[in-house]
Amino acid sequence: MNAIIEIFPQLARGLHVTITVLLASAILAYLMAFIAGLCRLSQNIFIRKFTGFYVEVFRGTSLIVQLFWLYYAIPMLFGIQLGSNWWTGVIAIGLNYGAYLSEVVRGSILSVAKGQSEAATALNMSRFQRMRLVIFPQAVRMMLPEFGNYTIQMLKGTSLVSLIGMTDILYYGDILRSSNLSQAPIVYLLVLVFYFILALPLIWLTRKGERISKKGVANG
Amino acid sequence: MNNNWSWETFMDALPFVLQGLWITVSLTITCYLFALLFGFVWTFLRRIPNRFFNWIVTWVMEFIRSTPPLVQLFFLFYAWPMIPGIGVTLSPFTSAVLGLGIHFSTYIGEIYRSGIDSIDKGQWEASKALNFSTVDKWRRIILPQAIPPTVPMLGNYFIIMFKEVPLASTIGVAGIMLMANSYGAQNWSYLEPLTIVGIIFLVLSYPSAVLIRKLEIKLNTRFDKNAAIK
Numbered sequence: 001m002n003a004i005i006e007i008f009p010q011l012a013r014g015l016h017v018t019i020t021v022l023l024a025s026a027i028l029a030y031l032m033a034f035i036a037g038l039c040r041l042s043q044n045i046f047i048r049k050f051t052g053f054y055v056e057v058f059r060g061t062s063l064i065v066q067l068f069w070l071y072y073a074i075p076m077l078f079g080i081q082l083g084s085n086w087w088t089g090v091i092a093i094g095l096n097y098g099a100y101l102s103e104v105v106r107g108s109i110l111s112v113a114k115g116q117s118e119a120a121t122a123l124n125m126s127r128f129q130r131m132r133l134v135i136f137p138q139a140v141r142m143m144l145p146e147f148g149n150y151t152i153q154m155l156k157g158t159s160l161v162s163l164i165g166m167t168d169i170l171y172y173g174d175i176l177r178s179s180n181l182s183q184a185p186i187v188y189l190l191v192l193v194f195y196f197i198l199a200l201p202l203i204w205l206t207r208k209g210e211r212i213s214k215k216g217v218a219n220g
Numbered sequence: 221m222n223n224n225w226s227w228e229t230f231m232d233a234l235p236f237v238l239q240g241l242w243i244t245v246s247l248t249i250t251c252y253l254f255a256l257l258f259g260f261v262w263t264f265l266r267r268i269p270n271r272f273f274n275w276i277v278t279w280v281m282e283f284i285r286s287t288p289p290l291v292q293l294f295f296l297f298y299a300w301p302m303i304p305g306i307g308v309t310l311s312p313f314t315s316a317v318l319g320l321g322i323h324f325s326t327y328i329g330e331i332y333r334s335g336i337d338s339i340d341k342g343q344w345e346a347s348k349a350l351n352f353s354t355v356d357k358w359r360r361i362i363l364p365q366a367i368p369p370t371v372p373m374l375g376n377y378f379i380i381m382f383k384e385v386p387l388a389s390t391i392g393v394a395g396i397m398l399m400a401n402s403y404g405a406q407n408w409s410y411l412e413p414l415t416i417v418g419i420i421f422l423v424l425s426y427p428s429a430v431l432i433r434k435l436e437i438k439l440n441t442r443f444d445k446n447a448a449i450k
Binding site for chain 2 (some may be wrong): 055056057059060062064129157158159160184185189191196202
């Protein structure tokens with residue numbers, strides 16, 4: 001029990017890194033999801049292929065590879081120092097999950113019944129109005145559960161930033177473990193509990209999203 | 221650190237990184253088979269008709285699923301041997317199989333469950349009416365119908381698993397990721413070996429994803445036909 005009281009505040013020091021990385025990368029991922037998702041439905045073949053390339057590259061390789069690649073490649077290839085590893089982590093996680101979520105956006109938009117866009121055309125709406133007023137509001141509801149699920153995935157993904165030297169929860173856990181090996185079980189158990197507590201509101205939101213997406217929609 | 225991309229380094233790193241390919245592939249397959257088997261354990265545990273027990277199993281699954289696999293790997297590798305009584309030292313490979321296997325088995329258990337839930341009530345009743353034993357009911361009636369429609373979903377998890385396997389490099393499994401990092405450390409050029417790792421992943425996972433998509437379309441038409449007959 002004493003050990004828990006000792007370890008808990010140590011791990012909590014990493015909390016703000018985990019949370020800020022999660023929030024920033026979630027915002028980036030949502031942004032990329034809508035941009036790439038809509039671009040893949042564009043009529044311009046060049047835009048479509050280009051975003052397709054982005055999505056396949058980021059979905060086809062794994063997050064840890066992308067993280068390390070960006071960590072070494074950005075300063076080397078472009079000669080830019082991003083200033084901090086925080087940005088590297090955010091960009092890697094954001095672009096990776098943005099690619100996955102763009103597929104969700106695309107799929108949801110395509111799954112809105114065809115009659116809806118035909119009706120909107122019949123009402124003499126422009127292409128933009130059709131998307132903004134008719135298709136999009138219906139599609140967004142369908143996206144909610146998957147956005148929730150992927151946000152939980154992103155939370156799990158933030159643990160990787162400890163590998164590039166960010167001082168997140170896992171980083172402090174590793175430090176505690178290396179200072180006292182026999183403490184390892186309780187340290188890592190507490191790290192897991194920390195992540196689970198952070199995940200709980202996301203789990204709750206995902207379930208809420210599932211209910212919203214089902215509400216008022218006829219089955220089949 | 222050399223400043224630019226060098227093809228020389230690329231060609232030099234290629235055979236070095238490829239040494240890890242076999243480990244990466246065999247770890248993926250072992251983890252996946254373990255997850256497929258362990259998934260049945262979850263499905264079985266969730267079917268035990270006791271509300272309290274069910275609640276516990278559901279939350280244990282939720283806990284495993286929503287905490288980082290990386291931490292779970294560290295737990296198995298560093299912490300498990302330290303637990304008095306049950307602790308044994310696990311090799312990096314075994315830790316990775318258990319860690320990633322159990323993590324993904326919670327997803328796979330849910331897939332099995334969705335397959336079983338989709339079986340028509342009449343099928344359960346018919347197997348009862350025909351006096352099938354429990355084993356026969358599952359083996360001859362329920363599972364043959366429940367598992368095939370879930371094959372594309374299970375296949376997707378194979379690809380997802382493949383992409384999570386480089387996490388095992390952090391506990392010292394010498395797959396392509398660890399090879400790339402150690403090449404980088406020796407020659408102080410990380411960009412080329414890491415690019416090779418990325419290319420290997422892309423080359424292996426993209427065709428499998430396409431294959432699974434085709435399989436899905438094929439299965440969908442097959443099961444839709446059945447639905448039409450019903």
